[in-house]
Amino acid sequence: MNNALQSPPRIWWKPAEPAEKLWVRLAFGWCIVLFAMMPLWHLKGGQNPSGLRYRVDPKAYMARTQEFIKTYKVGEDHGIPVVAPPPGSDVYLIGLQWQWQPVLKLQQGASYMLHLSSYDVNHGFNLYPFNVNFQVVPGYDYGLKVTPTEAGDFRIICNEFCGIGHHVMVGRVIVTPPEGGAP
């Protein structure tokens, strides 16, 4: 019997005792469960970060977003355009120092392809209060199929440090009930 500060006896490649073997097997079994849950959730679960992923020039993405805003604009809020795209459409959201454009008006239960990208540095997409988080990287278009499950007035908090104005970077998402009731 040696401690961990002593050189072990010459032949130390010896079978483990049953208790230790039992634990290694249990731990390995648990690791397999941990691993299997991820592919399983891709098949059965409703929340996966897969999406569509493309490289995009930040200027081109900005132009695409401005076009999207022009097409579906229904108003303004704090100087930021409010946009109400039809269900099933592609929705473009851009993060820039230090705001989210545009304000989105979506319908409960409808699906949208939500595109996320940045005009300048990394930003973080946090949908408040659901705590849904995605990284927003300049030069990359992250297209996620989203389905708002409840109506309400929600926020997008930037949760990646993006410079001195980081803490004022809050956007807005309004989800209206499916019959077109008031927000």
Added chain:
Amino acid sequence: MNAGFRICPATGRKIYADAESLIRANAVAATVSLLVGGIAAILVLLTRWQAVHLLDAVWFYRILTVHGISMLIFFIIFFEVAVLYFAGAVLLNSRLFAPKVAWAAFVLMVAGALLTEAMMWTGRADVLLSSYVPLRADPLYYLGIILFAVGALIGCVVYFGTLVVAKRERTYEGSTPLVVFGATTAAIIAVITLLHGAAIYVPTFFWSLGIGTVDPQVYRLIWWALGHSSQQINVAAMVSVWYLLGALTVGSLVLNEKISRAAFVLYIMFISLASAHHLLVDPGMGPAWKVWNTSYAMYLAVLASMIHGFTVPAGMELGMRVRGFSKGLFEWLKKAPWGDPGFSAMIFSIVVFGFVGGITGVTFGTEQINIIAHNTLRIPGHFHSTVVSGTALAFMGATYYVIPLIFRRRIAFYPLARIQPYLFALGMLIFSMAMTFAGSFGVPRRHWDISFGQAPFDVQFNPAVDAILGVMAVGGLLAAVGGGIYILVTVWSVFFGERLDLAPGQAFTGHGLPAGLLNPPPAPPAEEPAHLPHAGFGGRTPGTMVLVMVFLLAFVVYYFVNWKLLSFVWKVG
């Protein structure tokens, strides 16, 4: 000193003067970094505690950068270089390979650290620890980190050289002891990590000078191959220190060398994959890449930690049982030297690292669950319980043995030192759990003002969040007191402490010494005593078997609760 070494009177080990001075220098530099990072920690804490909100926005992000770099890079790596020199030279009774080169490495590390600190404090690097491009810092900031990393890399080379010297000069028989084996894995991981660091900091340095470009997603990929792999250096070094302190304080025995060593090897094989933990909700990679890499290829590095989580306490249990503390399930734990700060620090390090850090880490690092964790306070909640409550606390425990054995001083203010691990561990536990809890309400990390007073749209967090952040502040301040005591005790002992000059063969006696030196565990009997338990599935260590089952249960519950929470949010994919 003749022949450049002395014989430690108590342990009989040869300790070479060069190795000893280098261990001291690196340990002192680590403590100074800890002091700088610790002051920054208090300032950050008092700002995130929304009721106090101490710093303005500019200084908050500046000091947060200082906190991250000083702690996670400078403190940890200086200490790890000291651990390497200790494991290579002292534990193998060897001289240190190329001491002049080791000094050059130390000078490079200090110069790099000073340059980086200067850039941060003068506001030329307000980019936080991860410095994601295209946020840009002064070129000298990146240069400082490169110099520090080159120094650390040379330190690893000195360590490998020392292994060769020890083998050639036959300073030990057979295989290296387990602690040295673990330190070697840490050094190998350090080399892999530092090469990734070079691969990203060198192009970024040139980019900051206006030469070339760095893709923001590629930056995140390679930076985290540095940033996360470096945490595996910490894990390997911490587990080695657990084995070390177990042997010193309660005479731990190694259950099975093969199992423990294989677990260390798993760390080496799968570490670089862990960069993926930070990229799970990034646009750059697909689901297959994310699933394979985030799980370290089917959680084999997690398996390694779960194995050590069994073998370390089981080694203690066996060590205590063969020496007669074998009643019931837990006599070995009850009769353990709880007043020895080396022991208490190690135990709390194991428990908090496993139960809080490990479980939250694996859960948040699950591809889909990361959607409800990424960039929230859950993440710093997780890593403060691994790298602070785990690694830093284990290093603190080791310090209480390094002071008498290497600095040859009595520990000053010993009664304070005895309670230090309790204060620090309890404070960090409260702090990191409160942080994790606040994060589950969506509170962002790295954020100056979550009242959003100046934002165009109001955000009202759940009223519970204010209370949770208050609890977080109380825990953090308690931990800061524990950290302050640690710095006071070590600095005072090292520079003004009472010298400890033992005659050859003389045992440690008197005040200011941990129990493991005053009453070292007696040598274990040559034959395994008959009173050891054998029956049942717990084998010789039934107490540990009960503890790991409790751990597994907690793990399963927390993991599946998080899947349930995820299922409540918007459909996304």
